[in-house]
Amino acid sequence: MKKQNFRAFLLLLLLPVLLRIPAYAATVPYFTYSVDKPSAARGELVKLQINAGQVPDTAAGFRMRIRYHAEALSFVRTETSSQIKSGTMVTNSVSNPICSVYVCNVDQGAAPQLSGNIISFVFQVRDGASSGDTVIDAHIDEVCNYAAKQLDVDIEENLTVSIEPPEEEPSDEAALSRLAPYNGELVPEFSPDVYRYRLSVGYAVESVEFYARAEEGGTVKINRKSLFRPGTDTPIVATVTSADKTNQVQYVVLVSRAEKPAGAVGLSSDPPRSAGKASGQEKTASNQAKLSEKGTAETTAREEDGFSAAAEAENQAQPQAAPTAAQPNAAGYGGRNVYIIGNQMPVYVVGMLTAALCILLGIALSLYLKIKPRE
Known part of the structure; x- marks a missing residue:
């Protein structure tokens, strides 16, 4: 029994090793690097971002060196977060690599906690830059804490930005x-x-x-x-x-x-001119014959169905020939003279009114005789 208990105890001791379970927590890096965009066109801005991790012994001072390809990029400025107080960072921007030194304020009694994006180096892609990848090298060293103790931190990384090919110029071809x-x-x-x-x-x-x-x-x-x-x-x-x-x-x-x-003349609003002219002449002759028979202007061309305004206008526009010996009158449709008499009531209308009046008188007389009392 004692031997079995010893084996069980030994197995418990070796179990973490067999399962490869680490006995320590992962180390949070002091600094990491990133770019705000993987590619950029000519004239666009690109940011190299310095990101700080939340560590117990925060950095109170460090040095940064940023190397870049000057034929592809030009340095514009640095941007810092509110964690980097004014006057705590000095940058030499005319050199390549760019060199920046950070030292926190010593009158606070402790170094401020740094986390997230604390510094950005802003570059612009040159107009004449070649298409393809360009590299930005970021290196932080000389890191110390608030007690001026040198920390074992030295982080360098190459970051790549792809420069996009130029847009094609608009074509001048019109076709x-x-x-x-x-x-x-x-x-x-x-x-x-x-x-x-x-x-x-x-x-x-x-x-x-x-x-x-x-x-x-x-x-x-x-x-x-x-x-x-x-x-x-x-x-x-x-x-x-x-x-x-x-x-x-x-x-x-x-x-x-x-x-x-x-055969499709009636299907359109614009009939051939020859057909319209013949129709107008026939209708005009018919209307003049009616005028001569009735002797009144009220029986004009408006009473005839299908007489088109276009034919009437065209017929009226025709010049009239002067009367000759063979043509006794200007109308050219017979020997009778046509007289236009206005403001007269037609005879058949007078007859109808007279008959209606007689009927009404007869009805009134019969009613009178019927209701008159006998003597």
Whole structure:
């Protein structure tokens, strides 16, 4: 039993070693380094940040040396947190490496606790810097506590910043890479070097739209999409402006709208002029015949269905020929003279009113005789 107890006791002693459990806490580093961005473009700022860890024996003084590639970066300034009091850090910024020395105020009785981002070295990427990685070397040494005891702290690290390639200059090219109508096909087939085209559409097509795309980041603007009346040509212009706004070109598409078939005259608001003229003449003759028969101005062309204002205006605009021996009157539609008599009531209206009056008198008389008392 004693032997077994001894083995169990020994196993308990060796268990932490077998399980690799450390018997001490992890050490918090005094300082670490970081950059605020992994890459930067020309002209942008980059910050090398000095970060302090919360340690029991805080640093009361230290030296920093920052080395950088002067052909890629230029030093701008240092930025410190409120933990670094004014006058406690001195920096030699004209040298490379940059050298800074920090010594805390001694009149406080203890060194201030440092933690987080305490110092930043600000650089700017040069305009002529080459694309690719550039290295910033950060080194802190000569660290001591408030009792002026030298601490075993010496931390150096290389940090990399990637310099982005320059942005491409806007292109000065003004051209279309594609131009396609949603109705029909261009003649000739589209090419960026061809600036004049024709396009044929049916008479019922009233507008045409295009898909247009400019090359090299340019912009394109099309002046219109509505078409002129059937049987006419409509020029549609696509204006292309280069990305740098220095050049412009124009592509012109002449859209031919087909003539309207003869059977489709009534389908549109703009009938052929010849048909309108003949219709106007026939209607005018009919109206004048009605005037001569009725002898009044109230039976003018407004009483006839389908008489268009356009035909009436066009007919009235026709110059009248002077009467001749073979043409006895200026109207040219017969030998009778037509007289316009105004402010007279038609005969049939008078007759109707007279008949209505007689009926009313008859009804009144019958009612009177019916209700009169017998003697």
